[in-house]
Amino acid sequence: MTGEQGIVAANFGRQVLVENADGALVPCIISGRKLRPVTGDRVIWERLDEPGKGLVCKILDRDNELTRPDRRGRTDVLAANITQVVVVCAPRPAPDLFLIDRYLAAAAFMGASAAVVLNKSDLVEETGLGPLQEALEEYRRIGYPVLHTSAKAMNGLAPLRAQLVGQVSILVGQSGVGKSSILNALLPEADILTGELSEGSGEGRHTTTASRMYHLDSGGDLIDSPGVRDYAPAAFGEADLTHGFLEFAEPAGHCRFANCHHLREPGCAIIQAVKEGKICARRYESFKRLERLMTQLRPGY
Ligand SMILES: Nc1nc2c(ncn2[C@@H]2O[C@H](COP(=O)(O)OP(=O)(O)OP(=O)(O)O)[C@@H](O)[C@H]2O)c(=O)[nH]1
Ligand SMILES: [Mg+2]
Ligand SMILES: [Zn+2]
Structure with missing residues (x-):
């Protein structure tokens, strides 16, 4: 595809500002409703006849x-x-x-x-x-x-x-x-x-x-970014929620069951660590709340 590469510096719904290779900001419209570029996206864009305006035609693969x-x-x-x-x-x-x-x-x-x-x-x-x-x-x-x-x-x-x-x-x-x-x-x-x-x-x-x-x-x-009062991450796919709580990683390796959900399983090393004060009880409560939230967002989990 011809066109130039740029980075989305701001997105306002169906309009974005693309920073071109020279660092200039080009207001761009978006080709097709399925394409939803967001701030930080690397995109391919084309110049429109109207000077200083562009059209985003492709989003390059996202790292995250x-x-x-x-x-x-x-x-x-x-x-x-x-x-x-x-x-x-x-x-x-x-x-x-x-x-x-x-x-x-x-x-x-x-x-x-x-x-x-x-x-x-x-x-x-x-x-x-x-x-x-x-x-x-x-x-x-x-x-x-x-x-x-x-x-x-x-x-x-x-x-x-x-x-x-x-x-x-x-x-x-x-x-x-x-x-x-x-x-x-x-x-x-x-x-x-x-x-x-x-x-x-x-x-x-x-x-x-x-x-x-x-x-x-x-x-x-x-x-x-716009502040939100009710931010919840979108469902993390099949990911293991303990990865979101860095201090859980070490004890999680010592649970009796490899598929332990750390909720009420016997021999759970995380529950034990909370009892011993090695994991903060408040963080464990957050983990359980997030687990419940994810279960709602992810039917069949
Ligand atoms: N006392 C004090 N007030 C601050 C400080 N930083 C920001 N404020 C005030 O806090 C209020 C909100 O600041 P913003 O920068 O708009 O907050 P924001 O996080 O961008 O808010 P959203 O855009 O709604 O997500 C303003 O009245 C600021 O003046 C600070 O260091 N000390
Ligand atoms: Mg703000
Ligand atoms: Zn466990």
Whole structure:
């Protein structure tokens, strides 16, 4: 096929922005309804007669995709070809630890590394870390890099930049934790819209509506994604859910039964590790909740 190769820098439904080989952004329409390019996709596109406009005609094979089920239960792809999932949390809005665990599991399943960023560190003095205190210590113990940033006070940005070098990373997490603000702090010229927390409810407004990729001068690509309150990974096929919980890998090898589901089987080394405090009980509860969710998404499992 003739045409040029490019990367999708943003997708707005049936329109995408493709970054061409020179780094210029070309607004493109999409050839055929079946083709659904997402941010991070490598695509083949052709120039249209109208100057500066293009047509995406092919999506090259994806290394991986970050998916979630949409409201109708269909799989919605947030972005493709990701090497690192950066889960952002904050003291406000009230943290959802199960959501963080689900994103960390999704990262493992897509073969991407993961890191946790506590943003709004400027608020910690005032509000304390609350339930995040223990959770962040736990994530660090498991082996995830845990970084503290304040996009507002411009603190902790250098270690974050270092974490992003050489990676295609995506910022994910609840609406209002400050994903777009972090991008603005790293890349002031991007001038991305951010949302004020609405008075009273403490919930963030959904301000970011489309995933968009930016290049950092310090190295690495970073994708801003719309925050979701109800993210659940799309069904992980036949995959073994324990792979999504890195600290389960070692004990899982010692279960009495090779096909142990780690729910109520006798001789389960994971249940034993939870009893002995070697696996965090909260993480085990997340595992069981995710197991139940997957069972609903995956009939016949
Ligand atoms: N105090 C404080 N506020 C912050 C910080 N970072 C972001 N905020 C505020 O938090 C609110 C939400 O920030 P956004 O960057 O829009 O959050 P988001 O995660 O992109 O939200 P969605 O696009 O809805 O997913 C805004 O009012 C920001 O000003 C921070 O480090 N400290
Ligand atoms: Mg945003
Ligand atoms: Zn077991």
